[in-house]
Amino acid sequence: MRTLVLRLNPGDDLRASLDSALGRSGSDAAFVVSGIGSLSGASIRFAGAPTPARIEGDLEILTLAGSLSPDGSHLHISVSDAEGRVSGGHAAPGCVVRTTAEILVAVLPDWRFARTLDPLTGYAELSPLSLPATPRAGS
Template identity: 65%
Template sequence: MQTLALRLNPGDDLRASVVAALAASGHQAGFVLQGIGSLDGAQLRYAGMPQPDALRGDLEILTLAGSISADGAHLHMSVSDAQGRVLGGHVCAGCTVRTTAELLLALLPGQRFTRELDPRTGYPELKIG
């Protein structure tokens, strides 16, 4: 395992940036071990829900973790709003960095992750190869 510290900038899309960082590293499998920072709104899909919910306003990233492949990422995150309320769920496109996001990635040399539609779940699920 190799690690990669990553800082995202204001305006970056969190999910797309994580996938791009994996591609730029030359690896085909990785994990986000942790992430903190701030967002200017987020798109989170809650357990059992078919569509993401749009969260508006300033948010603090409390936790961020998940798997990364060239096919995309499976990320979960918890955030707090200006009143300290905490929400969490599946990270969708549209989570925009407000001031910074600081992440630690674990890159897995020699591993290859892909995502394939699993008819049992209806989602593209991780395939380890």
């Protein structure tokens, strides 16, 4: 396992930035371990909802976690607004960094994450595949 420590800048889209980081990592599998920061607005799909809701205004990221794969990321987020109200669900495109986002990613080079349709859920679900170990130099 390798780690990436990311600092996103104002105006960055959270999901697009994480997908890009996975692409640059040279791996096809990673987990977001932790994330904090602020957003100027968020698109969050609440449990059971067919489409994301839009939340405007200054938001604090309280939690961010999920899996990253070339076939799509699965991210959960909770945010609080200026009155301390908390909302959470699936982080959709459109979560825009306000001042900063600090994110810890665990990259798993010995794994390949794919998303395949699960007939039980009707969604593209995680299909983890353990890759053969790469021999180390001098072994």
